[in-house]
Amino acid sequence: MSRISVRGFAVASATAVTTVGAVVGVASGSTPQQTSNDFEATAAEDATLLADIPAGQQARVQTATLTQQADAQADAAQAGARKSAEEAARKSAAEAATAKKEAAVKKAEEAKKKADELAKQREKEAKEKELAASRSATRDASSFTVQSSYSVGDVQAMARQIVPADQFQCFSNIVSHESGWNYRATNAGSGAYGLVQALPGSKMASAGADWQTNPATQIKWGLNYMDGRYGSPCGAWSFWQANSWY
Known part of the structure; x- marks a missing residue:
């Protein structure tokens, strides 16, 4: 150089x-x-x-x-x-944290919803079991001692032991309107007979041969009729209120 x-x-x-x-x-x-x-x-x-x-x-x-x-x-x-x-990484981390939080909230809400549905289902099943137990606890018509005659109080006492407790008031409403709790009540025009005014009265023979003189037999037949046609005495009472017959 x-x-x-x-x-x-x-x-x-x-x-x-x-x-x-x-x-x-x-x-x-x-x-x-x-x-x-x-x-x-x-x-x-x-x-x-x-x-x-x-x-x-x-x-x-x-x-x-x-x-x-x-x-x-x-x-x-x-x-x-x-x-x-670095800014992109921070933004991505914040978005990921937000998404994770939202997912956790959604999961918690779904879990709560399922828990509520399960609780309702269990409550429904418990009520059904309670109702079934109530119905199974009622006495059969044949378990009552046969008498020569029955007062209104006697007949109502029988009904309380045969009809489920949650359906008794509806059953009582119908009987009160139909016969006034007179197990020998007869409709002169149609021939309907008994507590629930079966038409014809002989239909009640399916519940017992003593249908004419035994209130318990009439109650049993009336309860089966209401359950079979309307689902329950209360179902029958709702229909009766709308139509004045059942």
Whole structure:
């Protein structure tokens, strides 16, 4: 390498170092070792020396400067890319957390809904069992002692023991309207007979041969009739209220 090229590189290096030193000194608050006049003189001298450097070597110096600038820009771009990636990661994590929370809430709501449905189903089954137990606990018509005659109180007491408790009031409403609890009541016009005014009265023979004289037999037949046609005495009473017959 020639003296001029060595000197050119030295000048370029010295210029760079001088410039950096001046900037660092100002940033740190310290007094630069060179005065402004010295710096300007040095820069002028450097420019004169750079002019002495051949064109090819000047190009290499300029290329090195551009390379440094490109490296700085690349570093800045990488820093921006890292920042963007970090922001994207934070956003993705927040969205994932929100989705997870919503999924957990939905799952909890579904679990509660299933639990409520199960509770309702169990409650329904318990009521059905209770009703079945109530009906099974009622006495059969044949379990009552046969008497020569029965008062209204006797007949109602029988009905309370035969008809399920939750259906008794509906049954009583129908009997009160149909016969006034008179087990020998006869409709002169139609021939309907008994507590529930079976038409004809002989229908009640399916519940017992003593249908004409035994209120328990009539009650049993009437209950079976209401259950079979209307689902229950209360179903029969609802129909009766709308039509005045059943």
